[in-house]
Protein backbone atom coordinates (compact mmCIF):
# COMPACT_ATOMS: atom_id res chain seq x y z
CA UNK A 1 0.00 0.00 0.00
CA UNK A 2 1.50 3.34 -1.02
CA UNK A 3 -0.20 5.51 1.62
CA UNK A 4 -3.31 6.05 3.69
CA UNK A 5 -6.30 7.40 1.73
CA UNK A 6 -9.19 7.62 4.19
CA UNK A 7 -10.28 10.76 6.07
CA UNK A 8 -11.88 8.80 8.95
CA UNK A 9 -11.69 5.55 10.90
CA UNK A 10 -15.29 4.49 11.52
CA UNK A 11 -15.05 0.69 11.67
CA UNK A 12 -13.10 -2.36 10.59
CA UNK A 13 -15.96 -3.74 8.47
CA UNK A 14 -15.25 -1.14 5.79
CA UNK A 15 -11.45 -1.60 5.75
CA UNK A 16 -9.59 -3.99 3.46
CA UNK A 17 -7.11 -6.56 4.82
CA UNK A 18 -4.36 -4.42 3.27
CA UNK A 19 -5.49 -1.31 5.15
CA UNK A 20 -5.66 -3.21 8.46
CA UNK A 21 -2.16 -4.63 7.87
CA UNK A 22 -0.93 -1.11 7.06
CA UNK A 23 -2.20 0.18 10.44
CA UNK A 24 -0.61 -2.79 12.25
CA UNK A 25 2.76 -2.17 10.56
CA UNK A 26 2.58 1.53 11.44
CA UNK A 27 1.68 0.57 15.04
CA UNK A 28 4.81 -1.58 15.33
CA UNK A 29 6.96 1.39 14.30
CA UNK A 30 5.34 3.65 16.94
CA UNK A 31 5.47 1.17 19.84
CA UNK A 32 9.12 1.94 20.55
CA UNK A 33 8.41 5.65 21.20
CA UNK A 34 6.66 4.83 24.50
CA UNK A 35 9.76 2.99 25.76
CA UNK A 36 12.02 6.06 25.39
CA UNK A 37 12.96 8.28 28.28
CA UNK A 38 11.48 11.22 26.38
CA UNK A 39 8.29 9.69 25.01
CA UNK A 40 7.69 12.20 22.26
CA UNK A 41 8.13 12.66 18.51
CA UNK A 42 7.21 15.78 16.53
CA UNK A 43 5.04 13.97 13.93
CA UNK A 44 1.79 15.86 14.65
CA UNK A 45 3.19 19.21 15.78
CA UNK A 46 0.68 21.96 14.94
CA UNK A 47 -2.32 19.58 14.73
CA UNK A 48 -5.32 20.00 17.06
CA UNK A 49 -7.46 17.08 18.17
CA UNK A 50 -10.81 17.15 19.98
CA UNK A 51 -11.75 14.32 22.33
CA UNK A 52 -15.56 14.02 22.64
CA UNK A 53 -16.69 11.25 24.99
CA UNK A 54 -20.45 11.11 25.51
CA UNK A 55 -20.00 7.85 27.49
CA UNK A 56 -17.52 6.97 30.28
CA UNK A 57 -14.08 5.61 29.42
CA UNK A 58 -10.81 4.87 31.16
CA UNK A 59 -8.59 3.11 28.61
CA UNK A 60 -9.70 4.59 25.27
CA UNK A 61 -9.84 8.21 26.36
CA UNK A 62 -6.56 8.13 28.28
CA UNK A 63 -4.63 6.26 25.60
CA UNK A 64 -5.86 8.58 22.82
CA UNK A 65 -4.75 11.55 24.92
CA UNK A 66 -1.34 9.97 25.55
CA UNK A 67 -1.03 9.03 21.87
CA UNK A 68 -1.79 12.60 20.77
CA UNK A 69 0.67 14.07 23.27
CA UNK A 70 3.43 11.59 22.32
CA UNK A 71 2.99 12.76 18.71
CA UNK A 72 3.20 16.43 19.86
CA UNK A 73 -0.39 17.27 18.86
CA UNK A 74 -2.59 19.55 20.96
CA UNK A 75 -5.60 17.72 22.39
CA UNK A 76 -8.72 19.37 23.79
CA UNK A 77 -11.04 17.35 26.03
CA UNK A 78 -14.68 18.27 25.50
CA UNK A 79 -17.07 17.39 28.33
CA UNK A 80 -20.64 16.99 26.98
CA UNK A 81 -22.27 17.38 30.40
CA UNK A 82 -20.54 20.76 30.88
CA UNK A 83 -21.23 21.98 27.33
CA UNK A 84 -24.05 23.80 25.57
CA UNK A 85 -25.48 20.41 24.57
CA UNK A 86 -27.33 20.55 27.91
CA UNK A 87 -28.95 23.81 26.69
CA UNK A 88 -30.31 22.02 23.63
CA UNK A 89 -27.55 22.56 21.06
CA UNK A 90 -27.43 19.67 18.58
CA UNK A 91 -24.43 17.34 18.19
CA UNK A 92 -23.98 18.60 14.60
CA UNK A 93 -24.02 22.28 15.67
CA UNK A 94 -21.52 21.39 18.39
CA UNK A 95 -19.27 19.71 15.83
CA UNK A 96 -19.52 22.63 13.39
CA UNK A 97 -18.63 25.12 16.12
CA UNK A 98 -15.62 23.10 17.26
CA UNK A 99 -14.47 22.68 13.65
CA UNK A 100 -14.76 26.46 13.17
CA UNK A 101 -11.97 26.70 15.78
CA UNK A 102 -9.75 24.87 13.25
CA UNK A 103 -9.61 21.42 14.80
CA UNK A 104 -8.11 18.75 12.56
CA UNK A 105 -9.54 15.59 14.08
CA UNK A 106 -12.25 14.44 16.47
CA UNK A 107 -12.27 11.28 18.57
CA UNK A 108 -15.90 10.47 19.41
CA UNK A 109 -17.57 7.94 21.70
CA UNK A 110 -21.37 7.93 21.75
CA UNK A 111 -24.12 5.58 22.93
CA UNK A 112 -25.90 5.75 19.53
CA UNK A 113 -24.59 3.66 16.63
CA UNK A 114 -23.99 5.83 13.56
CA UNK A 115 -23.39 9.18 15.27
CA UNK A 116 -19.69 9.27 14.32
CA UNK A 117 -20.48 8.35 10.72
CA UNK A 118 -23.17 11.11 10.65
CA UNK A 119 -20.67 13.76 11.79
CA UNK A 120 -17.83 12.49 9.59
CA UNK A 121 -20.00 12.82 6.47
CA UNK A 122 -20.88 16.44 7.27
CA UNK A 123 -17.61 17.89 8.55
CA UNK A 124 -14.19 18.26 6.91
CA UNK A 125 -12.16 17.16 9.96
CA UNK A 126 -11.07 13.54 10.41
CA UNK A 127 -13.21 11.41 12.72
CA UNK A 128 -12.22 8.39 14.79
CA UNK A 129 -14.94 6.17 16.20
CA UNK A 130 -14.03 5.49 19.84
CA UNK A 131 -17.10 3.27 20.24
CA UNK A 132 -20.64 3.94 18.93
CA UNK A 133 -23.44 2.02 20.64
CA UNK A 134 -23.26 -1.68 19.81
CA UNK A 135 -21.79 -1.00 16.36
CA UNK A 136 -17.95 -0.80 16.33
CA UNK A 137 -14.91 0.14 18.39
CA UNK A 138 -12.23 -0.07 15.69
CA UNK A 139 -9.14 0.92 17.69
CA UNK A 140 -10.02 -1.73 20.31
CA UNK A 141 -10.29 -4.33 17.52
CA UNK A 142 -6.95 -3.19 16.11
CA UNK A 143 -5.13 -3.32 19.44
CA UNK A 144 -6.54 -6.78 20.16
CA UNK A 145 -5.43 -8.03 16.74
CA UNK A 146 -2.01 -6.37 17.12
CA UNK A 147 -1.57 -8.11 20.50
CA UNK A 148 -2.48 -11.54 19.10
CA UNK A 149 -0.09 -11.03 16.17
CA UNK A 150 2.70 -9.85 18.47
CA UNK A 151 2.31 -12.92 20.72
CA UNK A 152 1.58 -15.59 18.10
CA UNK A 153 3.52 -14.19 15.12
CA UNK A 154 0.56 -14.28 12.71
CA UNK A 155 -3.22 -13.98 12.41
CA UNK A 156 -3.96 -16.11 9.34
CA UNK A 157 -5.16 -19.58 10.34
CA UNK A 158 -5.36 -18.83 14.08
CA UNK A 159 -8.49 -19.81 16.00
CA UNK A 160 -9.87 -16.95 18.06
CA UNK A 161 -12.88 -17.26 20.37
CA UNK A 162 -14.89 -14.19 21.30
CA UNK A 163 -16.88 -15.01 24.43
CA UNK A 164 -19.87 -13.39 26.08
CA UNK A 165 -22.29 -10.62 25.21
CA UNK A 166 -21.84 -10.57 21.43
CA UNK A 167 -25.25 -8.91 20.94
CA UNK A 168 -24.34 -5.62 22.64
CA UNK A 169 -20.60 -5.61 21.99
CA UNK A 170 -18.96 -3.15 19.61
CA UNK A 171 -15.65 -4.77 20.61
CA UNK A 172 -16.90 -8.15 19.37
CA UNK A 173 -17.92 -6.69 16.00
CA UNK A 174 -14.64 -4.87 15.37
CA UNK A 175 -12.63 -7.94 16.41
CA UNK A 176 -14.74 -10.24 14.28
CA UNK A 177 -14.46 -8.12 11.11
CA UNK A 178 -10.75 -7.50 11.49
CA UNK A 179 -9.84 -11.09 12.34
CA UNK A 180 -11.96 -12.56 9.52
CA UNK A 181 -10.40 -10.19 6.97
CA UNK A 182 -6.91 -11.26 8.07
CA UNK A 183 -7.77 -14.96 7.71
CA UNK A 184 -8.39 -16.03 11.33
CA UNK A 185 -11.07 -18.57 12.21
CA UNK A 186 -13.46 -16.80 14.56
CA UNK A 187 -15.79 -18.56 17.01
CA UNK A 188 -18.50 -16.59 18.81
CA UNK A 189 -19.67 -18.16 22.07
CA UNK A 190 -22.25 -17.15 24.68
CA UNK A 191 -25.86 -17.76 25.71
CA UNK A 192 -28.19 -17.94 22.65
CA UNK A 193 -29.94 -14.73 23.76
CA UNK A 194 -26.64 -12.81 23.55
CA UNK A 195 -25.73 -13.95 20.02
CA UNK A 196 -27.48 -12.12 17.15
CA UNK A 197 -29.40 -14.52 14.88
CA UNK A 198 -27.79 -15.00 11.46
CA UNK A 199 -24.34 -13.75 12.47
CA UNK A 200 -22.83 -16.93 10.94
CA UNK A 201 -23.34 -15.27 7.52
CA UNK A 202 -20.24 -13.16 8.31
CA UNK A 203 -18.09 -16.32 8.25
CA UNK A 204 -17.80 -16.65 12.04
CA UNK A 205 -18.72 -19.94 13.72
CA UNK A 206 -21.25 -19.92 16.58
CA UNK A 207 -21.41 -22.23 19.58
CA UNK A 208 -23.29 -21.97 22.88
CA UNK A 209 -20.93 -24.46 24.52
CA UNK A 210 -17.86 -23.08 26.31
CA UNK A 211 -15.93 -26.35 26.24
CA UNK A 212 -16.31 -26.53 22.46
CA UNK A 213 -15.35 -22.85 22.09
CA UNK A 214 -12.15 -23.26 24.11
CA UNK A 215 -10.95 -26.48 22.50
CA UNK A 216 -8.18 -25.61 19.99
CA UNK A 217 -8.53 -21.82 20.56
CA UNK A 218 -5.27 -19.86 20.23
CA UNK A 219 -6.83 -16.85 21.95
CA UNK A 220 -10.02 -16.20 23.88
CA UNK A 221 -11.28 -12.64 24.10
CA UNK A 222 -13.61 -12.41 27.11
CA UNK A 223 -16.21 -9.65 26.84
CA UNK A 224 -17.65 -7.66 29.69
CA UNK A 225 -21.17 -8.68 30.68
CA UNK A 226 -23.07 -5.44 30.31
CA UNK A 227 -25.07 -5.60 33.53
CA UNK A 228 -26.75 -2.29 32.68
CA UNK A 229 -28.58 -4.13 29.86
CA UNK A 230 -29.76 -6.93 32.16
CA UNK A 231 -33.19 -5.35 32.62
CA UNK A 232 -34.10 -7.28 29.45
CA UNK A 233 -33.22 -10.60 31.17
CA UNK A 234 -30.91 -12.03 28.53
CA UNK A 235 -29.84 -14.72 31.02
CA UNK A 236 -31.40 -15.92 34.31
CA UNK A 237 -28.80 -14.41 36.69
CA UNK A 238 -25.12 -13.37 36.82
CA UNK A 239 -24.49 -16.51 38.89
CA UNK A 240 -26.01 -18.74 36.23
CA UNK A 241 -23.93 -16.95 33.56
CA UNK A 242 -20.73 -17.55 35.53
CA UNK A 243 -21.59 -21.20 36.05
CA UNK A 244 -21.80 -21.78 32.27
CA UNK A 245 -19.46 -19.24 30.71
CA UNK A 246 -16.88 -17.93 33.19
CA UNK A 247 -13.19 -18.20 32.27
CA UNK A 248 -11.46 -19.58 35.34
CA UNK A 249 -8.82 -22.16 36.30
CA UNK A 250 -11.33 -24.99 35.87
CA UNK A 251 -12.68 -24.01 32.43
CA UNK A 252 -9.17 -23.18 31.20
CA UNK A 253 -8.37 -26.90 31.49
CA UNK A 254 -10.40 -27.29 28.27
CA UNK A 255 -8.04 -24.88 26.46
CA UNK A 256 -4.57 -25.30 24.99
CA UNK A 257 -1.72 -24.59 27.46
CA UNK A 258 -0.60 -21.56 25.44
CA UNK A 259 -4.03 -19.97 24.89
CA UNK A 260 -3.98 -16.16 25.16
CA UNK A 261 -6.48 -14.77 27.65
CA UNK A 262 -7.74 -11.35 26.59
CA UNK A 263 -10.28 -8.85 27.91
CA UNK A 264 -10.93 -5.35 26.52
CA UNK A 265 -11.87 -4.03 29.97
CA UNK A 266 -13.45 -2.99 32.16
CA UNK A 267 -13.59 -6.45 33.78
CA UNK A 268 -16.32 -7.76 36.06
CA UNK A 269 -14.00 -9.92 38.15
CA UNK A 270 -15.80 -13.01 39.39
CA UNK A 271 -18.49 -12.74 36.70
CA UNK A 272 -17.17 -13.34 33.15
CA UNK A 273 -13.58 -13.96 34.35
CA UNK A 274 -12.01 -15.01 37.65
CA UNK A 275 -9.17 -12.95 39.11
CA UNK A 276 -6.96 -16.02 38.89
CA UNK A 277 -7.55 -16.27 35.12
CA UNK A 278 -7.17 -12.51 34.59
CA UNK A 279 -3.78 -12.57 36.28
CA UNK A 280 -2.38 -15.91 35.13
CA UNK A 281 0.69 -16.18 32.87
CA UNK A 282 -1.49 -16.61 29.75
CA UNK A 283 -3.21 -13.28 30.35
CA UNK A 284 -2.26 -10.44 27.98
CA UNK A 285 -4.86 -8.01 29.30
CA UNK A 286 -2.38 -5.30 30.30
CA UNK A 287 -0.38 -5.84 27.10
CA UNK A 288 -3.58 -4.99 25.22
CA UNK A 289 -3.75 -1.71 27.16
CA UNK A 290 -0.07 -0.98 26.46
CA UNK A 291 -0.56 -1.65 22.75
CA UNK A 292 -3.59 0.63 22.72
CA UNK A 293 -1.35 3.70 22.89
CA UNK A 294 0.75 2.59 19.90
CA UNK A 295 -2.34 1.67 17.83
CA UNK A 296 -3.87 5.08 18.53
CA UNK A 297 -0.62 6.84 17.66
CA UNK A 298 -0.64 4.97 14.34
CA UNK A 299 -4.27 5.84 13.59
CA UNK A 300 -3.85 9.53 14.45
CA UNK A 301 -0.68 9.70 12.38
CA UNK A 302 -2.21 8.00 9.32
CA UNK A 303 -5.39 10.10 9.34
CA UNK A 304 -3.58 13.40 9.86
CA UNK A 305 -0.35 12.91 7.92
CA UNK A 306 -0.56 9.62 6.04
CA UNK A 307 -3.07 10.98 3.56
Ligand code: CP
Nearest residue numbers: 057058059060264265
Ligand atom coordinates in the same frame (compact mmCIF):
# COMPACT_ATOMS: atom_id res chain seq x y z
N1 CP B 1 -12.00 -1.15 26.23
C1 CP B 1 -12.55 0.07 26.43
O1 CP B 1 -13.15 0.67 25.53
O2 CP B 1 -12.37 0.56 27.69
P1 CP B 1 -12.89 2.00 28.18
O3 CP B 1 -14.40 1.95 28.16
O4 CP B 1 -12.32 2.18 29.54
O5 CP B 1 -12.39 3.01 27.20
